[in-house]
Amino acid sequence: MYEIRIHSRGGQGGVTAARLIALAAFRDGKYATAFPFYGAERRGAPVVSFVRIDDLPIKIYSQIASPDLVVVLDSSVMDSVDVLHGLKAEGSVFLNAAHSESIGDHRTYHVDLTGIALRNSLVVAGSPILNTPVLGALAKMGVITVESAKKAISEMFPDERNTRAAEEAFQELAL
Amino acid sequence: MLTIATGNKAVAAAVKEVKPSVVAAYPITPQTEIVETIADYVDAGTLSAAYIPVESEHSAMAACIGASITGVRTFTATSSHGLLYMHEMVNWAAAARLPIVMANVNRALGPGWNIWAEHTDSLQERDTGWLQVYVSTVQEAFDTTMMAFRIAEDERVLLPVMVNLDGFTLSHTFQSLETVIPGDYLPPISLPHAIDVEKPCGYGPMTGPDDYFRFRWDIERSMRDSGAVINEAQRIFAEKFKRSYGMTEEYRCEDAEVLVIAMGTLGKEAEVAVDVLRNEGIKAGSLRIRWFRPFPDLDIRGRDVVVIDRDYSFGFGGILADSIRARYSCSVSSVIAGLGGQEVTYNDIAAFVRDRKPGTEHWFGVKA
Structure with a gap:
């Protein structure tokens, strides 16, 4: 089982990102579940959402305690939240950032998703949309296939700018 | 169709396929997505039903009762305080032998104010004469909602059915879902005691001590008979749709x-x-x-x-x-x-x- 924990702020689309990743994994022929932790969240409050991907049906509903991958859509949440909590020793980190150092001993990937969203005019209510481009990054990292990433995006968000943003993230992520 | 969906969306998708004539509901977290989705179906014309946005859960069940008495298929959804607010009408629906189907998204009761999963809400309705089923996956939520109409409307049962799913843990979790069309799995509703709206007459008159207990026993008899009906509905569902469920x-x-x-x-x-x-x-x-x-x-x-x-x-x-x-x-x-x-x-x-x-x-x- 491959487990992902996504950190974001309310309104940034972390919950939808989890759903998109699960849908892409499902289109890859895997079983997947996506769920957020619902607190009394408001716009701007730190939010956590989860994705599980497996070859067998998933029976676990409890939260993910030791993820394989931590995705941070807004690095400012790291000031108040320990995003590495429980991350497996061999687990990796993805940051929405133009530059990044390795975090701890973890393999750390980064793409400037915010820049990609702004370049593609993917902005809703003043917030750049991060949840469609992040699928491109995860496809490059091998979590999902790029074909399924695009399929999932076009199923949920037919506007082509979303698929284009994911393609750009795929190109920009350095392995 | 194969997709991924939340537990709430799965319930709504099943309701769309069983085509109720009347849906009356009042929103409450974490159920709201069910009735919102159904309202969207009605608005888009993909479900041809009267959607009645009532002013309270008590009225939601009362509206379902009024509609169901005329012999049409009805549905509502609620949760937690909403379910308890309709408690009087929940009893009425069962005693009037109306095959209403309701989804209850299990949620704790306040105070302390809490929107998360707990079963105390539906279990407080344990003695009302409703059949109660608790589901554990998104697919099971869809399948069981569809089966609930067949079971409730069976002449050997004619009791309402409450389909329960855990708030957030299932209602807001995305999993794979295969939707199916019931076809002849769900025959047209035929309520033997439906009133004729062209020739209205009294309904639910005073029932004295010499008769009341007979009606109570009749509820219990149907409740006992419902086990066989449930097993039959689940067996035929498995034959037709290749997914099997038990008690x-x-x-x-x-x-x-x-x-x-x-x-x-x-x-x-x-x-x-x-x-x-x-x-x-x-x-x-x-x-x-x-x-x-x-x-x-x-x-x-x-x-x-x-x-x-x-x-x-x-x-x-x-x-x-x-x-x-x-x-x-x-x-x-x-x-x-x-x-x-x-x-x-x-x-x-x-x-x-x-x-x-x-x-x-x-x-x-x-x-x-």
């Missing part, structure tokens, strides 16, 4: 020396706990109660039983544990866990089994 779901029970009994998503997570325990050499099995009313026959003789209640009856005990003690005169290890969305993992469930003490009650997270 309970058993996992590795055959040679089990200890059974974990739970409802809803905790009952599914318990299967993972069983795998953990089996790897340690503990012969555990999971017995998930799907249908709580009518209460199923359980094969628990000669085994230890650990009952997890996501509910409580103050001054007495866990409601599921009490039911099993009363029915089987057995000593159970009772665990109260998951109240108000309390996080319970499969490792926690495995520990409940390892630490079991028959005849005791353990409140998870509370220091003894």
Whole structure:
């Protein structure tokens, strides 16, 4: 089982990102579940959402305690939240950032998703949309296939700018 | 169609396929997505129903009752305080023998204000004459909602059915979903006691002491008969749609020396706990109660039983544990866990089994 924990702020689309990743994994022929932790969240409050991907049906509903991958859509949440909590020793980190150092001993990937969203005019209510481009990054990292990433995006968000943003993230992520 | 969806969306998708004539509802977290989605179907014309946005849950059930009496298919959804607010009408729907189907998204009761999963809301409606079923996956939510209409409308039953799913843990979790079209699985509704709106007449008149008990017995008789109807509906569903369900779901029970009994998503997570325990050499099995009313026959003789209640009856005990003690005169290890969305993992469930003490009650997270 491959487990992902996504950190974001309310309104940034972390919950939808989890759903998109699960849908892409499902289109890859895997079983997947996506769920957020619902607190009394408001716009701007730190939010956590989860994705599980497996070859067998998933029976676990409890939260993910030791993820394989931590995705941070807004690095400012790291000031108040320990995003590495429980991350497996061999687990990796993805940051929405133009530059990044390795975090701890973890393999750390980064793409400037915010820049990609702004370049593609993917902005809703003043917030750049991060949840469609992040699928491109995860496809490059091998979590999902790029074909399924695009399929999932076009199923949920037919506007082509979303698929284009994911393609750009795929190109920009350095392995 | 194969997709992924939340538990709420799955219920709404099933309702769309069974084509009720009337949906009356009032929104409440975490159920709202169900009635919002149905309202969208009606607005888009993909469901041809009268959608009545009423001013309260009491009115929602009253509107369903009024519609159902005319012999049409009706649906509503609620949760927690909304369900308790409609309590009077919940009783009425059953005693009037109306095959209304309601989804209840299980949620704790306040105060302290809490929007997360707990079964105390629906279990407070245990004695109303509704059939109650608890589901554990998105697919099961869809399939069971569809089956609920067939069971409720069967002439041998004619009682309302409440489909229960855990708030957020299932209502807001995305999983794979295959939607199907019922076709002849669900015959047109034919209510033998429907009123003729062209020739209105009295309904529900005074029933004196010489007759009232006969109507109560008739509810109980139908409740007892409903077990066979449920099994038939589930068997034909399996033949037609290749997914099978029972009164309970058993996992590795055959040679089990200890059974974990739970409802809803905790009952599914318990299967993972069983795998953990089996790897340690503990012969555990999971017995998930799907249908709580009518209460199923359980094969628990000669085994230890650990009952997890996501509910409580103050001054007495866990409601599921009490039911099993009363029915089987057995000593159970009772665990109260998951109240108000309390996080319970499969490792926690495995520990409940390892630490079991028959005849005791353990409140998870509370220091003894």
